Amino acid sequence: MTNKKVATEPNDLGKYFVELANAGDVDGLVALYEPDAVLAFPPGNLATGHAEIRKVYEQFVAAAPVLEPGRLHPALVSGDLALTAATLTNGDVTVEIARRQPDGSWLWVLDQPVFQA
Template sequence: MPLAGGAAAFCRLAHAFPAALDDRYPDGVAFSGGAKFRAQPSGGRVMNVSNRICAALLLSGLVGWASGAAVAQEMAPSAADCFLPAFKSGDADAVTACYAEDAVLWIPGGPMVKGHAEIRDAFADFFADVTIKDVQISIMGDEVMGDTRASWGTYTVIRIDKATQAESVQRGRYVEVSKMIGGRWLYIVDHPADDPPPAPESEQDM
């Protein structure tokens, strides 16, 4: 907090100077013409003024630091910025690095997994069968509340089956919660869910 630190140093100086001056010149400093100046006039008006100035400076410094920290958090890459290139490259380790150590992931059509080991195994199994041709997300909402961030939207994954080379499109929606940990946004909860399959034509005609 550079600004707050500077304000604190000023306050220490402002409080020390009047007392030091009066210790050296207890009767005041005489000027030509007989006028005298005392660093601490009766009633402690100088100290009261300096106290008010110091309080204002410290408050401004703290507010400025808090605002700067909030801007830095919002400017930091999101967990999705970490996840998307790692997922597209099929790198289970890089994907896992986008999650907090105790994160929870719900796998579309599968079980819940928790923690780095289970999350890594889940993605490693997935990437063993498919190659990711492309992945896109459409963000519908994104809210930052202190060190916590919530996002939601839809996704599209184009994948190729490694055994058959068949291409398929996976669409769904997601809700995710991330937390600022060590200067990075990391998932603590990730809940993607595939869209339901389209209804048979006979049902659509009804």
């Protein structure tokens, strides 16, 4: 099941993540990232590239989590880079860096879904 979402704004990525995760769409989740992106999840682990990110999300959706959209913070955009962040309903904070693609869409390059100070 693939429901490729095209992010026309950096914060679209966070919205689409919740939709795709709740639908169990691993392919859709992986498509939110650049091919060589780095995902820091679960905390203490790094997944680099689509193949490793796919493994993380296969395990994640197998647990059938029900995600609630958190509060998206305004994206901080400088040229083709954007810092995105959200406060989740449990109080955790996510922090990501997205890059504008040649077609004008956005993909995550770095993703720290559970930021711990």
